[in-house]
Amino acid sequence: MIELTGFLALYIVMLTAFVGIEIISRVPVILHTPLMSGSNFVHGIVVVGAMVALGHAETTLGQVIGFIGVALGAGNAVGGYVVTERMLDMFKSSKGGKA
Amino acid sequence: MISRDTLDLLIQASYFLAVLLFILGIKRMSSPVTARRGIRQAGLGMLLAVAVTFFLPDMGNYLLIITALFLGSLLAWISARKVAMTGMPQMVALYNGMGGGAAATIGAVALYAGHDYDLVIMGLAVLGGLIGSIAFSGSLVAYAKLEGLIAKTLRFPGLQVFNALVFFGAIASGIALLAVDGYPFELITLFFTLSLLAGITITMPIGGADMPVVISLYNALTGLAVAFEGFVLDNPAMIIAGIVVGAAGTLLTQLMAKAMNRPLSNVLFAGFGDTGGSGEEGPGGTMKETEASDAAITMAYADKVIIVPGYGLAVAQAQHKLWEFCERLMERGVEVKFAIHPVAGRMPGHMNVLLAEAGVPYDHIFDLEEINSEFDGADVALVIGANDVVNPDARSKKDSPIFGMPILNVDHADNVMVVKRGRGTGFSGVENPLFFADNTQMVFGDAQEVAGHFIQGLKSLDG
Numbered sequence: 001m002i003e004l005t006g007f008l009a010l011y012i013v014m015l016t017a018f019v020g021i022e023i024i025s026r027v028p029v030i031l032h033t034p035l036m037s038g039s040n041f042v043h044g045i046v047v048v049g050a051m052v053a054l055g056h057a058e059t060t061l062g063q064v065i066g067f068i069g070v071a072l073g074a075g076n077a078v079g080g081y082v083v084t085e086r087m088l089d090m091f092k093s094s095k096g097g098k099a
Numbered sequence: 100m101i102s103r104d105t106l107d108l109l110i111q112a113s114y115f116l117a118v119l120l121f122i123l124g125i126k127r128m129s130s131p132v133t134a135r136r137g138i139r140q141a142g143l144g145m146l147l148a149v150a151v152t153f154f155l156p157d158m159g160n161y162l163l164i165i166t167a168l169f170l171g172s173l174l175a176w177i178s179a180r181k182v183a184m185t186g187m188p189q190m191v192a193l194y195n196g197m198g199g200g201a202a203a204t205i206g207a208v209a210l211y212a213g214h215d216y217d218l219v220i221m222g223l224a225v226l227g228g229l230i231g232s233i234a235f236s237g238s239l240v241a242y243a244k245l246e247g248l249i250a251k252t253l254r255f256p257g258l259q260v261f262n263a264l265v266f267f268g269a270i271a272s273g274i275a276l277l278a279v280d281g282y283p284f285e286l287i288t289l290f291f292t293l294s295l296l297a298g299i300t301i302t303m304p305i306g307g308a309d310m311p312v313v314i315s316l317y318n319a320l321t322g323l324a325v326a327f328e329g330f331v332l333d334n335p336a337m338i339i340a341g342i343v344v345g346a347a348g349t350l351l352t353q354l355m356a357k358a359m360n361r362p363l364s365n366v367l368f369a370g371f372g373d374t375g376g377s378g379e380e381g382p383g384g385t386m387k388e389t390e391a392s393d394a395a396i397t398m399a400y401a402d403k404v405i406i407v408p409g410y411g412l413a414v415a416q417a418q419h420k421l422w423e424f425c426e427r428l429m430e431r432g433v434e435v436k437f438a439i440h441p442v443a444g445r446m447p448g449h450m451n452v453l454l455a456e457a458g459v460p461y462d463h464i465f466d467l468e469e470i471n472s473e474f475d476g477a478d479v480a481l482v483i484g485a486n487d488v489v490n491p492d493a494r495s496k497k498d499s500p501i502f503g504m505p506i507l508n509v510d511h512a513d514n515v516m517v518v519k520r521g522r523g524t525g526f527s528g529v530e531n532p533l534f535f536a537d538n539t540q541m542v543f544g545d546a547q548e549v550a551g552h553f554i555q556g557l558k559s560l561d562g
Contacts, residue, residue: 012339017342017343017346018346019346020342020346023343024129024350027351028448032351032355032447033188033447033448034128035128036191036318036348036446037187037191038128038134038141039343039347040194041138041141042124042141042340043195043198043340043344044145045117045121046202046325048149049328049334049337051153052152052205053205053332055155055161056212059211062211062212063163065207066167067166068200069167069207069208070167070168071168072197072200072204073171073197073198075194076197077145078175079175079193079194080191080198081141081142083191084138086180086184
């Protein structure tokens, strides 16, 4: 495992934040809604963390909370994906119109 | 049999690949040409990350994990397939809230388990728990408001004080957690209870018109919460993906707030929809009501009609009928244009999706900057299911809660027709003097039925 500690972690956070701002800096208004939905899907990666938390939970309380966490995380990932894809499919059909 | 070291290497490599796919995916999603490929790529990354997580060392409770994954996925899949395009914003809020909740549970499991983390990691666990909880309960309130489950904006004297107490209480109990020795069960529970409550109390007073901005903000916050809990679990995929979404989401929130001309501080701390408070009167006069068929005939003899569609149109599923009416108008030689406010529908770009769905061609749709000067030359401005985005008070009335929001100047048209369900105020709860203006006529009824009557009215001319 790589240890992300101290200043190394801060560097990563700083650079990553710039990446996040940079990759959506020139987005047309028409895509605001799908993009928000898409980024909502991406933080669905939280499901992985919830799996780890539940996988290591030893008490009943931990297992209950972890179970809720995994279910919620999965909902974030799956729901976010389907909703985004449906919206973007819509835009394909509008290409028939004269832009 | 693969050795543990090789397996760990493979897992880390997979996480790396997943993050790369996320970043490329979001990048592609910011252009209409590549957007669909973008979401697929990100989806692939997600599948990969979830699959390899099963092979991490010292994992247990596999049955519980699989059951929870299955349940959450199934419910989300069904609801996401079912929801209409009009409901997209609140669905994003709902799924985002789930993500925030999941981040909070990671913090909760870590804290209740009482591992001896160092102070920084523990601080991040608490911070992620706080932000995740607020994003969870706040997003659920936003969802309920947009879904129409909560009709009222909750306000009472001293509300801001109460809100501040809850919010700072949550922060204080979080700091207390870091300060005391060990992990007192009661204190952890208090901390999470207050955090969840804070999300509710912060979101409740915010009016519906500001909800898209709030949803976007919570989306960014969830990203941050995920990143913080990623530090707790030492999971680089969560850290990077979370920070990327946190940063991108913050920028997107600012773009949205700018489109609505609502500074974020106003959205969060000024009770939207408060009428000045000085007991001044609403707009005077009476609304003039007219029949749909009469309105249709007025439009039939107009040279130029500009249509302002709003969320009410979409709710009534009236886009198709309205477009049919427009086609008939154009057959009669009337020039028809659609004017789209930046936040028509529920957020930027939402109405474009809905009109595209109804088959309205691009060259009939104009945004605010393009068309606002044209209302002066229009015979009829037809406002259908929109309210706050055509409220002249936003231009002139300094103490109006929507003052400063750019609006469509429909009141400059010779005649204004407003199709509206009832006499109530709009989503923000603000009175609209446009409805009482001399050149305005109201057509009350469900947008789809009214559009049907419009078509009938045109037919009667040909009959």
